[in-house]
Amino acid sequence: MTVMRDTVVKALAKIQVQSNEKGLIPEYEVLVNLLPVSLLNAFSERIMAAAPPERKAEVEAGLVRAAYECGYHTGCGIITSDIFSEVVMPMVTEDEKDILRGAFAAFTAWGWAKSGIVQLKEAEKMIVRAFDYYEADSGGQGLRGFMLRGLCQAFFDLAYAEPYPDGMDTYVCHQTKGIEVGDAYGEFVVVKK
Amino acid sequence: MLQQSAHTLIQEQTNNGLTGDLSLTNITNLLQFLSLSCKRGVIKLVRHPGNEEGSVYFVAEELVSAVSGNLSGIEGFADLLGWEQGTFRFLPDVGCAEKTIGLSVQHAILEAVTLLDTRANEKTMHQNTELEKRSLSMEQAGRESSEVMNSLLEVPGVDAVVVIGRDGFVIESAGSSSRVNIEELGASLAHAINGVEEMGGELNVNSFQDMFIEYGRAVIMCRPVGDAVAAIITPDASKLGVIRHKTKKLFTELGQSF
Structure with missing residues (x-):
């Protein structure tokens, strides 16, 4: 048995991703903001456009970093949550590999990105494919999957680096393909830093 | 003398x-x-x-x-x-x-x-092996999974090809089949393969190599490709032998991508 994606998606899709009076998703104890994707993309593109050429890489790294920080803490909330323990953990037979499968199924269930693992060498490398991530229809030039880059890196850190919160920045994620540049899918490769 | x-x-x-x-x-x-x-x-x-x-x-x-x-x-x-x-x-x-x-x-x-x-036979075999190695290494270096899948589609009788992760994630698909919903196939096949592999484990007969499922309106042939599983959809079993023979090398090539 391994983690079955459809089982996870069906179970998690039932949960209402709605903030409580403190602005947190009760199941994961993480902050929720219900904002349109276009807002995120518009913000990213404006900040990129405003940056001088020599600082664009820095701005790009900042956008990835923001997603990473969010993904690292939210990801930990997800994989240690009761619902994850109930739905995903009984199907886990390959430890971290299955936890990551479950995490990407959760990603899909909540509409963050229809994504999944294509290749995984434990603690070494992971290739993720995504079909409708936030920046897939970004108007910017070049590869723009900042959010998923940060999240893939965060999830791999959670799975294979030092236990939370000491494992940050062990791995790095590069985007190699993108729907926004005309590819059929987005491809994200996580490797050791 | x-x-x-x-x-x-x-x-x-x-x-x-x-x-x-x-x-x-x-x-x-x-x-x-x-x-x-x-x-x-x-x-x-x-x-x-x-x-x-x-x-x-x-x-x-x-x-x-x-x-x-x-x-x-x-x-x-x-x-x-x-x-x-x-x-x-x-x-x-x-x-x-x-x-x-x-x-x-x-x-x-x-x-x-x-x-x-x-x-002469030894020489020919050696040359063929070298050619195969060279051609495989060229293919490995040059062909992407989508290209290999398109080659699979060219095999007579193949309607669609789909590569799924062990969790049922549809990684890639090519062609189309009016008989089978590709998205649903991913999830269903992952469940089936899990069952088959568990059975293999219990029977101690090693991991699965090939799986054919013949339905009234479609035949599904599956084979592991790297860490994923590739499935071919064909309308009936009449060309299964040819498909199996012609896809063998392409499946191996496809395995390099997953």
């Missing part, structure tokens, strides 16, 4: 020998003709170009020995059979000191031809 040095006799009989050109006959015909005439002696050969030398000693129908460069015995004789250009000289009544063959002429020819065939 048999013990007499050939070198001495050649010098003594240079004008008495039968000579000719290998382009007009060949060593097999020549040897058969001379041996059937109950002759004995040596056929001295010079290959063109290169001026390599060879010799065949025989006594009536027995092939006593043969030499071609550093090769002797059947190996030397087999090598001489391949000479197409050059000259020969038959020196009668010349013997040799060492018997390296000792077979009838016909038997020796058969042995030499068999040896040549075996070598």
Whole structure:
């Protein structure tokens, strides 16, 4: 048995991703903001456009970093949550590999990105494919999957680096393909830093 | 006479020998003709170009020995059979000191031809293996999974190809099938393969290699490709044999991507 994606998606899709009076998703104890994707993309593109050429890489790294920080803490909330323990953990037979499968199924269930693992060498490398991530229809030039880059890196850190919160920045994620540049899918490769 | 040095006799009989050109006959015909005439002696050969030398000693129908460069015995004789250009000289009544063959002429020819065939087959197999290796490494370096999947679609009878992760994530698909919903196939197949692999584990018969599921309106053939599973959808089982044969190499190639 391994983690079955459809089982996870069906179970998690039932949960209402709605903030409580403190602005947190009760199941994961993480902050929720219900904002349109276009807002995120518009913000990213404006900040990129405003940056001088020599600082664009820095701005790009900042956008990835923001997603990473969010993904690292939210990801930990997800994989240690009761619902994850109930739905995903009984199907886990390959430890971290299955936890990551479950995490990407959760990603899909909540509409963050229809994504999944294509290749995984434990603690070494992971290739993720995504079909409708936030920046897939970004108007910017070049590869723009900042959010998923940060999240893939965060999830791999959670799975294979030092236990939370000491494992940050062990791995790095590069985007190699993108729907926004005309590819059929987005491809994200996580490797050791 | 048999013990007499050939070198001495050649010098003594240079004008008495039968000579000719290998382009007009060949060593097999020549040897058969001379041996059937109950002759004995040596056929001295010079290959063109290169001026390599060879010799065949025989006594009536027995092939006593043969030499071609550093090769002797059947190996030397087999090598001489391949000479197409050059000259020969038959020196009668010349013997040799060492018997390296000792077979009838016909038997020796058969042995030499068999040896040549075996070598030719080995060479062809080696060349094919090298070609396959080279072509595979070129394909590995140059072809993306989508290209390999398009090649799979070109196999007669294949409607659609889909690659799924072990968790049921549809990684990639090509072609279309009116019979099967590709998204649902991913999830269903992952469940089925999990069951099949669990069974394999319990029966201790190793991991699954191939799976065919024949339904009334479609046949699904699955095979592991790297860490994922590839499935082919075909309308019926009539072309399954051809599909299986033609997709084998492509599945291996596809495995490099997952």
